[in-house]
Each structure stands twice: as structure tokens, then as C-alpha cells.
Amino acid sequence: MSTTASRTRPWYTATLGGMASYLDGATIVTVGMASVILQQQFSMSSWSVGALNxxxxxxxxxxxxIGGRLGDVLGRRKVYAVDLVVYAAGVVTVLCAPNQATLFAGVIVTGLAMGADVPTSLALMAEEAAAGRQSSTVAYAQTLWLAGVAVVQILGYFAGDLGMLSVRILFGHLLVVAVAVWVLRRGVAESADWQRSRTTPGRRRDLRAVFRKPYGLGLVATGLYFVISGIMPNTVGQFGAFLVVNLGHSTVQVFSMIGWATMVVGLAVALLFQRLADSPVRRVLLVIGLVSLVAGPLAAVLGDFSLLSLVVLFVANTVAGTWAGEGLYKVWSQEIFPTEIRSTAQGLTFGAARYVMAVFGLFTPTLVEETPTMFMGVLISLGAVATVIGLLWLPRLPRNGLRDAPPGDAPGAGAVPADTSLTGAG
Incomplete structure (x- = not known):
């Protein structure tokens, strides 16, 4: 296959790349849902459940x-051709786990491989997108992320009460998808933009370039924003079943039914974002998403954590996660960073966010059980901070990664103007 072949069918390439996001979303919800069942099977405490997630x-x-940096150094194809094999091995380990130790080992391998796949695949999607559709193509990844969540919720509805068999069904789904995507990806060519980037001066490809002008502020801004705005979507994604069971006093099967209801909303939200990501209307979606980031946990508190108030939280989370959370973060990351360091920058910011989410998740089950109102208050505060960053800082950053940006290696070269329509900056 020629190096430009994938550019002639960008949505096929985008689908195979975006399946990294599908598996990301599906894995998070699968582990969160399965941990409720495994809590009884392996006599796990709430701390153990938090530790697993x-x-x-x-x-x-x-x-x-690690994978983000390797994607810039070795190429997109070399990384994502290998990591799904490792991912599948981790899932098999979980499926065969006879005890907690083996379960944790399988989750470790699965998470490591999944993390390596996402920034590399997102970079490929942006670089192989059709002209004028770069942001919309990357937004497609969020549609696939929600699709992964939706499929797991559907499986959970039908299999939620089957004990360990439901765990095997949920993780078996991940295994089948991973193997199928790995087979299909073998026919995708290397990113043409990445190949051309190998001819640019070495200092633009150097790791230190990520931290220097003109990209260093972009790294801090996108990383900080994703950390803060991603806490609530990640919490609801990982611990949605836990919230319904422990605060809403319901069951995993009921949680899956709620997932069905929010699934339709979520996919509609993602498809709308995908359609409008390259248009000025995206800024309106950002504002709505930021409002939802605060309104969701506030509704849960005001509703005294009733099942209905948790449904409001889940719907708000769906809107916020796409229009003002990970979905928008993915688009901004492609726009702000050029090909030479795109995967590296995303790997660093993804990594920073997920490290924070890991620590937050460790304490989440215990905090939800003991001080749910304070827990939601933290989510509300984080949403307020994300609003300030999303409206006043990130729109001011130059878009160094857009394909129509002029080439250059001097500080600020290769950049297009910042998106200042939200801030009024000139």
C-alpha cells in the first residue's frame, strides 16, 4: 500500500484509529461494571474496588x-500494530483470573497497552483527515468512545445478573473487538504527514520542543484542562454502576437501563459535535458543555442522590464529556501541536490526566459511601475552574497543528491565529 493510500479513504482510516477510543471507553466501563460483581466474587473491599479502577x-x-513518544519517533503504524496484541493478552489474563492478584495483573497489562494506542491513533486520524475536516475527523473518536460505552451498557443490561458469566461476556467483547481491529489495521499505511515530518529540522522533533516556545504553554493548558474537566466524566464512566448501587440503592441491571436512555442522548451529542467541530458553532457547544459540567453534580446533591437525580447527572456528564471534556480536548490537541510532536504532547497530557484520575479513583468509592455531598462539591468546584480555562485561556493559543498552517521552524512559525472569538482578544 502506498504511503498516501489511506488519505484517499480517510473515514476508513479514522474508524480503525478511532477504535482506540472505542476500546478506551468500553474498557473503563467494563472494569467499573465488572468490579461491582468481582467485589463479591473475590471478597473485595471498597478500597480494593477503587484500587482496581x-x-x-x-x-x-x-x-x-510511552506510546505517545514512540508514535512520534517510530511512526504511528509501528505502535498501533503491536499494542492491541498486548491489550488482548491482558484481557485474556483477566478472563482467566482465579484470584485478585491475577485480576490486577491483567488490568495492568490491558491499561498499559490501551494507553499507548490512544494518542498514536488520534494523531493518525488528524494527519489522514480530508481537507477542512481535521477537527470533525478527530471528533469522530469521541463518537466511537461513546459507542464503546453504549455497547458495554447494553451487554451489562442483558448479562448484569449472571455473576462471573457476565464478567466473561463483558471482557470477551473487548477481546473480540481488539483482535478484529488489529487484523484490519495491518492494511493501513503509515501517516503521510508523519513521513514528511522526518525531513524537518531535528529540533522540532526533539522531546525538548514540547516544553519550549511556542508549544510549552499549549502543553500546560491542554494538560491542565483535561485533568480538571475530565474528573467528572471519568468518575461517572468508571463508577456509574457503583453510584447507582450505593447511592441510588438500585442494581447493576437498572444502571444498564439508565445507560440505554443516556446512550441515545450521548450518541446524538457526539454526532452533533462531530458535524460541527470545524465550524464556529463549536464554541456554543463548549459553553453548554461547561454548564453541564457544573450542573450535573449539583443536580445530584439537590436531588438527594435519588435515582432520578443520578440520571440527570449521567445525561449532563454525557454532554460535558464530549462538548467540554475529553472530546474537545482531543480536537484542541490536534489543532495546537504539529505532527512532529503531536503524539508526544498528547501522550504527556493524557498521561498526566489519567495519573490524577487514578489517584482520584482510588478514593472515589470510599468518599461516595461516606461523604457523597462533599464529593459532589469537589466535582462542582472542578467544573468551575475548567470553565475559566476553557473560555479564557485555551481559545487564545495559536493553532500550530492545522494542516493549512504555513511550514516553518522559527518560534511561532507554522502557527495560525488563536481562536479568540470567545475572549474578545485581538
Missing amino acids: AVLMFMFATGAV
Whole structure:
């Protein structure tokens, strides 16, 4: 296959790359849902449940940092051709786990491989997108992320009460998808943009370039924003079943039914974002998403954690996660960083965010059980801070990664103007 072949069918390439996000979302919800069942099977305490989900996030973070850098150094194809094999091995380990130790080992391997896959695949999607559709193509990854969540919720609804068999069904789904995607990816060519980037001056490809002008502020801004705005979506994604069971006093099967209801909303939200990601309307979606980031946990508190108030939280989380959370972060990361360091920068910011989420997740089950109101208050405060960063800082950053940006190696070269329409900056 020629090096430009994948550019002639960008949505096929985007689908295979975006399946990293599908597996990311599906894995997070699968581990969160399965941990409720495994809590009884392996006599796990609430701390052990938190630790299992925290380990997944921690290893994802480590994999993102390592895999992101390797994606820039070795190429996109070399990384994502290998990591899904490792991912499948981790899932098999979980499926065969006879005890907690083996379960944790499988989750460690799975998280490490998944982390390596995401930043590399997102970079490939951006670089092989059709002209004028770069942001929309990357937004497609969030649609696939939600699709992964939705499929797991559907499986959980039908198999949620089957004990360990439901765990095997949930993780078996991950295994089948990973193997199928790995087979199909073998026919995808290397990123043409990445190949051309190998001819640029070495200092633009150097690791230190990520931390220097004109990219260093972008690294701090996107990383900080993703850390803060991603806490609530990650918490609800990982611990949605835990919240419904322990605060809503319901069952895993009921949680899956709620997932069905929010799934339709979530996919509609993602498809709308995908359609409008390259248009000025995206800024309106950002504002709505930031409002949802605060309104969701506030509704849970005001509703005294009733099942209905948790449904409001889940719907708000779906909107916030796409329009003002990980979905938008993915788009901003492609726009702000050039090809030479795109995967590296994303790996670092993904890693930083997931490290924080891992620590947060470690304490989440215990905090939810003991001080749920204070826990939601923390989420509300984080949403307020994310609003300031998302409206006043990130729109001011130059877009160094857009394909129509002029080439250059001097500080600020290769950049297009910042998106200042939200801030009024000139």
C-alpha cells in the first residue's frame, strides 16, 4: 500500500484509529461494571474496588506517555500494530483470573497497552483527515468512545445478573473487538504527514520542543484542562454502576437501563459535535458543555442522590464529556501541536490526566459511601475552574497543528491565529 493510500479513504482510516477510543471507553466501563460483581466474587473491599479502577487509569497514563513518544519517533503504524496484541493478552489474563492478584495483573497489562494506542491513533486520524475536516475527523473518536460505552451498557443490561458469566461476556467483547481491529489495521499505511515530518529540522522533533516556545504553554493548558474537566466524566464512566448501587440503592441491571436512555442522548451529542467541530458553532457547544459540567453534580446533591437525580447527572456528564471534556480536548490537541510532536504532547497530557484520575479513583468509592455531598462539591468546584480555562485561556493559543498552517521552524512559525472569538482578544 502506498504511503498516501489511506488519505484517499480517510473515514476508513479514522474508524480503525478511532477504535482506540472505542476500546478506551468500553474498557473503563467494563472494569467499573465488572468490579461491582468481582467485589463479591473475590471478597473485595471498597478500597480494593477503587484500587482496581485506579490501577487501570495509572497504567493507561504510563502507556500514553510511552506510546505517545514512540508514535512520534517510530511512526504511528509501528505502535498501533503491536499494542492491541498486548491489550488482548491482558484481557485474556483477566478472563482467566482465579484470584485478585491475577485480576490486577491483567488490568495492568490491558491499561498499559490501551494507553499507548490512544494518542498514536488520534494523531493518525488528524494527519489522514480530508481537507477542512481535521477537527470533525478527530471528533469522530469521541463518537466511537461513546459507542464503546453504549455497547458495554447494553451487554451489562442483558448479562448484569449472571455473576462471573457476565464478567466473561463483558471482557470477551473487548477481546473480540481488539483482535478484529488489529487484523484490519495491518492494511493501513503509515501517516503521510508523519513521513514528511522526518525531513524537518531535528529540533522540532526533539522531546525538548514540547516544553519550549511556542508549544510549552499549549502543553500546560491542554494538560491542565483535561485533568480538571475530565474528573467528572471519568468518575461517572468508571463508577456509574457503583453510584447507582450505593447511592441510588438500585442494581447493576437498572444502571444498564439508565445507560440505554443516556446512550441515545450521548450518541446524538457526539454526532452533533462531530458535524460541527470545524465550524464556529463549536464554541456554543463548549459553553453548554461547561454548564453541564457544573450542573450535573449539583443536580445530584439537590436531588438527594435519588435515582432520578443520578440520571440527570449521567445525561449532563454525557454532554460535558464530549462538548467540554475529553472530546474537545482531543480536537484542541490536534489543532495546537504539529505532527512532529503531536503524539508526544498528547501522550504527556493524557498521561498526566489519567495519573490524577487514578489517584482520584482510588478514593472515589470510599468518599461516595461516606461523604457523597462533599464529593459532589469537589466535582462542582472542578467544573468551575475548567470553565475559566476553557473560555479564557485555551481559545487564545495559536493553532500550530492545522494542516493549512504555513511550514516553518522559527518560534511561532507554522502557527495560525488563536481562536479568540470567545475572549474578545485581538
